[in-house]
Amino acid sequence: MxxxxxxxxxxFFLGPLTAQTNDSEPEPSEPSSPTSExxxxxxxxxxxxxxxxxxxxxxxxxxxxxxxxxxxxxxxxxxxxxxxxxxxxxxxxxxxxxxxxxxxxxxxxxxxxxxxxxxxxxxxxxxxxxxxxxxxxxxxxxxxxxxxxxxxxxxxxxxxxxxxxxxxxxxxxxxxxxxxxxxxxxxxxxxxxxxxxxxxxxxxxxxxxxxxxxxxxxxxxQKFRDLKWIAVNPTDIREIDYGSQIDEEYNHMRKALQDAGWPGDGEGGGWDRDAAAKKFSEIEEEFDGPIS
Known part of the structure; x- marks a missing residue:
């Protein structure tokens, strides 16, 4: 093939599967086993x-x-x-x-x-x-x-x-x-x-x-706009959804974004990204290592 x-x-993960490239699929059959969940x-x-x-x-x-x-x-x-x-x-x-x-x-x-x-x-x-x-x-x-x-x-x-x-x-x-x-x-x-x-x-x-x-x-x-999620870098996005405890480091990052005018126009513009990035670097130094 x-x-x-x-x-x-x-x-490596799944083994070969049977080929199926058309868009038609059979209707699911009724369950035959009374023990199915x-x-x-x-x-x-x-x-x-x-x-x-x-x-x-x-x-x-x-x-x-x-x-x-x-x-x-x-x-x-x-x-x-x-x-x-x-x-x-x-x-x-x-x-x-x-x-x-x-x-x-x-x-x-x-x-x-x-x-x-x-x-x-x-x-x-x-x-x-x-x-x-x-x-x-x-x-x-x-x-x-x-x-x-x-x-x-x-x-x-x-x-x-x-x-x-x-x-x-x-x-x-x-x-x-x-x-x-x-x-x-x-x-x-x-x-x-x-x-x-x-x-x-x-x-x-x-x-x-x-x-x-x-x-x-x-x-x-919207989660980013509301600062429930914060993008630290391309490999690290942090969240405080659903009642998670907000630690001091997260509070510093949130304030840095707010001070820089976040959320700006709501689509990623209209705020001072460079100022926020500089502040994030200072936060990283204050907490003795990469923000994590």
């Missing part, structure tokens, strides 16, 4: 997926992060050519068990150009998957990024966009329903969808809070 850059670690989940079953909307929402989030992640250089974000990343192929889709819709989306997304060492993150402890240059760090099991968090339990129309290991989040995109599944929501946001369905408990990703794609990335931006 021909292979692109995405194929180099698939066998089930949960009731909340979601909207008929949301319209749009590649253009998805690409715009994710690109907007990258643009936002590029203005707030200290030490991130412009060349460390790879933007796709108009025709998409040529190295992401249908052969990759077959090898990853992802359908043509998913592969076409991945070909048109921006990605971080991951450095050697700690990977760049979208949120706390959660690296993004950089499909344009291959997936994972096969020589470092502790920081390995997997193709799918639940292996064959994730169908071809659902793709993982970002996830790590300990204390990390999962971000799953469903191209049939046009929604994001995210396991980081412990509150009931206005954007969460509200239809119900009973599913087998082994499909754990379906139990995550469900968001429209544009709403999801807007919610992430």
């Amino acid at each position: 021909a292979s692109g850059p995405l194929t180099r670690v698939r066998d 089930f949960v009731i989940i909340q979601w909207l079953p008929s949301t319209q997926y749009s590649q253009d909307v998805t690409v715009r929402a994710i690109s907007s989030y990258y643009n936002f992060l590029s203005t707030i992640l200290f030490d991130l250089q412009p060349e460390e974000i790879d933007w796709p050519p108009p025709s998409g990343w040529p190295q992401i192929t249908e052969e990759d889709g077959a090898y990853l068990n992802k359908n043509k819709t998913v592969i076409e989306l991945l070909r048109h997304l921006p990605y971080f150009r991951q450095p050697q060492g700690d990977p760049f993150v979208w949120m706390q402890d959660t690296p993004v998957l950089c499909y344009q240059q291959g997936v994972g760090y096969a020589d470092d099991h502790e920081r390995t990024l997997f193709v799918d968090p639940y292996e064959s339990e994730v169908p071809p129309h659902v793709v993982s966009l970002a996830h790590g290991l300990v204390d990390a989040y999962y971000v799953m995109l469903d191209t049939e329903r046009g929604v994001i599944y995210w396991d980081g929501c412990r509150e009931m946001p206005g954007t969460e969808l509200t239809s119900t369905e009973v599913v087998e408990k082994r499909h754990k990703w379906k139990t995550y809070s469900t968001f429209l794609v544009e709403d999801f990335f807007e919610m992430l931006k």
